[in-house]
Amino acid sequence: MLMLYFRKKRVIMKKIFLLSLLVNSLFASKVSFEVLGSGGPEIDGRASTSYILWIDNKARLIVDMGSGSMLRFEQSKAKLEDLEAVVLTHLHIDHSVDLPAFVKAGYFSKRRKSLDIIAPDGNEFFPSCSEFLNDLFGKNGAYRYMQDVLTKESDSFEIIPVNIKKETKREYKDFSLSFIRVHHGIVPALAVLIYVKNKTILISGDTNDANHNLEKLAQNVNLFVAHHAIAQNARGYATHLHMSPFIIAKVAKKIKAKKLLLTHRMKRTITKENETLRTIKTIYKGKIIFAEDRMKMEI
Numbered sequence: 001m002l003m004l005y006f007r008k009k010r011v012i013m014k015k016i017f018l019l020s021l022l023v024n025s026l027f028a029s030k031v032s033f034e035v036l037g038s039g040g041p042e043i044d045g046r047a048s049t050s051y052i053l054w055i056d057n058k059a060r061l062i063v064d065m066g067s068g069s070m071l072r073f074e075q076s077k078a079k080l081e082d083l084e085a086v087v088l089t090h091l092h093i094d095h096s097v098d099l100p101a102f103v104k105a106g107y108f109s110k111r112r113k114s115l116d117i118i119a120p121d122g123n124e125f126f127p128s129c130s131e132f133l134n135d136l137f138g139k140n141g142a143y144r145y146m147q148d149v150l151t152k153e154s155d156s157f158e159i160i161p162v163n164i165k166k167e168t169k170r171e172y173k174d175f176s177l178s179f180i181r182v183h184h185g186i187v188p189a190l191a192v193l194i195y196v197k198n199k200t201i202l203i204s205g206d207t208n209d210a211n212h213n214l215e216k217l218a219q220n221v222n223l224f225v226a227h228h229a230i231a232q233n234a235r236g237y238a239t240h241l242h243m244s245p246f247i248i249a250k251v252a253k254k255i256k257a258k259k260l261l262l263t264h265r266m267k268r269t270i271t272k273e274n275e276t277l278r279t280i281k282t283i284y285k286g287k288i289i290f291a292e293d294r295m296k297m298e299i
């Protein structure tokens with residue numbers, strides 16, 4: 001009798017467990033990362049750098065808006081209305097040039113809520129985020145016909161510059177972002193760590209990681225998005241700007257990345273994938289993926 005009671009209890013507990021698994025899987029929020037642009041500044045059939053963070057099938061964040069990212073955004077069926085923030089890791093053309101196109105498109109969208117545009121603070125060679133938006137949309141800006149977008153009286157939505165001067169964290173409704181300055185020649189540049197539903201994604205931005213700040217920003221990341229703009233045999237100024245595959249591998253190992261996504265691909269690295277893989281695999285043992293435009297992965 002007692003045995004029967006325990007057996008029945010075990011069966012009930014098992015059913016409850018299976019049911020809770022089913023409920024969890026039905027209601028668990030889904031986080032995905034989409035590459036809009038996997039290329040650099042060249043004419044090569046790829047859009048330049050740009051990524052979307054999708055949460056529960058809504059595009060909540062764009063990181064970088066290189067050329068072609070607007071078209072890829074349209075193709076991905078993302079909506080401007082769903083965005084909570086935009087990050088421009090630095091203000092090189094291949095990371096920022098489509099911003100005015102997105103802002104103009106907003107005029108024809110339903111979005112009315114303001115939108116943060118986050119970018120590094122400037123130096124003598126590059127504008128700060130506020131200066132950049134002013135150069136585009138200010139009273140004396142190139143697109144001064146749309147100067148209302150920098151005000152609350154905007155006909156569509158207000159864009160709000162956020163200058164990142166030092167290590168900072170910013171909270172949004174569904175995710176948070178941590179920033180650190182990274183070395184990219186004379187260019188003020190950021191790496192960004194995204195925290196979303198107990199998952200983390202580190203985007204290196206363009207950097208040669210000379211100051212080792214990537215490992216200071218992140219540990220145990222689910223996805224490391226590394227800008228792979230030079231091959232292992234690169235020499236000269238390019239190595240002052242970008243990480244070699246060897247450095248990418250060392251960082252990926254150090255931060256214990258579960259997956260490594262190689263993006264910002266350029267002609268000088270394309271066709272050298274086997275060599276790159278060989279170099280990286282001697283150090284880093286996780287999964288390695290070469291990015292393509294519109295590649296989307298669950299995190």
Ligand SMILES: [Zn+2]
Pocket residue numbers: 090092184187206
């Ligand atoms: Zn750059």
